[in-house]
Amino acid sequence: MLKSNAFVNHIPQELSQLQYLQILDLSSNNLSGPIPKSLSNLTAMQMLPDTIGWIHMVIANKETMLLSFRGRDDEYNQRNIAFLNYIDLSNNELSGNIPEELASLYGLQSLNLSGNTLQGEIPNKLGRMKQLQSLDLSRNELSGSIPATLSNLTFLEHFNVSYNNLSGRIPSGNQFNTFNDSSIYIGNHLCGYPLSDNCTKDGGIINEELSAGKDEDDGMLWMYIGSLSGFAVGFWTIWGVLIFKKKWRHAYFHCVDNTYNKIYIYIAVSFARMSIKMMSINH
Template sequence: MEVVTKGREFEYTSTLHLVNSIDLSCNHLSGKIPDGIPRLVGLGTLNLSMNHLTGKITEKIGDLQNLETLDLSRNQLCGEIPPTISSLTFLSHLNLSHNNLSGKIPLSTQIQTIIDCDASSSIYSGNSGLCGWPLPNNCSGTNISPPAYDDGKVDGDHQNEEWMDMLWFYIGGVMGFIVGFWAVWGTLIFKKSWRIAYFRFLSYYIE
């Protein structure tokens, strides 16, 4: 069986029983998304794109904690994107484009990671009522930049990395000094014959 997931097509043969996905795309389906979908807690892929689905995206979408791919594009879904979508920590592919969605786009580290990987706002395109980053207009109608916490997180991680590098540099320097010191002077202290030979060597060159 050929399965489309994360925007790619895979062919499964002997491991088909391990596939935990629902792909009902391009089937002229209509009506609302079934209320029972969020109870499929083991679901990894849900693709209902290119149908005629209406209504809102259920608030319980966040119950699908194992979901990695969610594609609801090219339907007639309306209303706001439920904030619970931000709790899908395994989500790596999202497409809500070309619907009638409206309101503010939820923000979370996971959603931001998906946007950064796609390097575009195409996952929300075709929804004239949506506002907020990464779209060019925020909910007050003015242009906005990516959320400040993103840059702060990157700068903070960079500073932490530099601090750790400096810490290990000093630790390495101190350890090297200690090992070098005792390798030389420790040997002279505990080996009398070496100590005598060393001082004779110094006396020879001083004279």
């Protein structure tokens, strides 16, 4: 473990020659440059942890190591550290893409690349690392979507991609259905469970309140269109008949005249009665 020092410059390519290396912790330094693709040659991390035990020869019986694993700091002794494959390069100044070659480390259980300036997309091939229990890519500049292949990581217990430039739909299935803490996705443009933003078919974001308001506006618009359409159809149906049917047209206007005369007579009689009543009250 070489964490919390003042190391600078690039990660040495020579580290990839340490074929028995199971734990690589260079976190909280000032390392820069890309992550070496050659780290995929770490032989011990390519195998399942229960098939190797070289770490016993390095650590004394009573010595322990403090490791950040599955989102928490725990002490590991000789007995249980022999079954752990672990890479922590967090809190440095590493840049460039995440090498897809790291996917050949099939025995890796924890990969922490948080707190750097990594760019590009999350490699689809990371979904092949079936032993991963912890994957932290937070606080970088990653873009694109979260690969659906990561739902193949059935042992994944800790996952964090917060504060990147990711977008699109959050994968579903297996472990992703158990990640109900929305903070692990915050600081992106993602949608889907457990976030409150729904996804469109193409993975875009629809806010529930905006969607409800839009549906209501659309409903009012269609109501107005329906009313106006009904009025227009009824209006032109009536006048179309009157224009082409002379007998009906005469009957219609005769009916209108009679109605007008009845209304006029009713109003005149009512006004006369009211006037007579007012005169009698005054006298």
